[in-house]
Amino acid sequence: MTLSTDKLLASLRWRYATKKFDPARRISEKTWEAIEESLVLTPSSFGLQPWKFIVVNDPGVRANLSGESWRQPQVTAASHYVVLTARTDLNSTDIDAWMERMVETQGSSHEAVAPYKGVIEGFALAMSHEARHAWNVRQVYIALGQLMATAAMLGIDACPMEGLSAVGYDHILGLEGSGYATVVACALGYRAEDDKVAAMPKARFDRSRVISHI
Structure with missing residues (x-):
């Protein structure tokens, strides 16, 4: 399955970090x-x-999160609000759980995946606790990018939210001691008709400045 290049670029040019959502419009369940x-x-x-x-669907929780987000209106006005969290560590238990899932879904065996498990453990467990958490945080930004690109393909507006207190979010969401910590959030929904930012030209450097060919 493919998407035309024109459709892809049109969707990416259409998207922007939405500043004002229409609180009356909801994303459909199927979407x-x-x-x-x-x-x-x-x-x-x-x-x-x-x-x-x-x-986060609960209006009360979102209102509390707004207080930890400089009262940015997207937190409460958007149709949906997603908080993306990262594992605070990554240990042998995590790796074992992933190996079990691979065996289950791919019809493999523990013996077959053992070499791969050894590679993962050799890489991940050689890091310090802090380095593993930083590695996990970087992975979360891959998910944020996929989330926003998916939304654009579906005609859904989105706004990544880094202007927040991660510690405050963790407290409100009950993440303290859970093994997960807030990294970033994303509001999704439909832009308000009077969001002036929507009509502003997208400012990007020329391709020659950001892409080089070797």
Whole structure:
């Protein structure tokens, strides 16, 4: 299955970091299910998926999160709000769980995946705790990119949200001691008709400045 180059570029040029959402418009259940599945399908290093995505539907919780987000209106006005979290560590238990899933879904055996497991452990467990968490955080930004690109393909507006207190989010969402910590969030929905930012030209450097060929 392919998407035409014209359709792809039109969708990416159409998207922008939405500043004002229409609170009356909701993403359909079918569309939202596709967006969630796109998160499940996000690639990650070694396939380890060191994250958890929290879809915050409760208005009260979102109001509290707004207080930890400089009162940015997207938090409460958007149709859906997703908090992307990363594993605070990545240990042998995590790797074992992933190996079990591989055996289950691919009809393999523990013996067959043992060499791959050894490669992962040799790479991941040689890092410090802090380095593993930083590695996990970088993986989360791959998921954020996939989430926003998927939304654009489906005609859904989105706004990545880094202007927040991760510690405050962790407290409100009950993440303290859970093994996960807030990295970034994303508001999704439909732009308000009077969002002036939507009509502003997209400012990007010329291709020659950001892409080189060797």
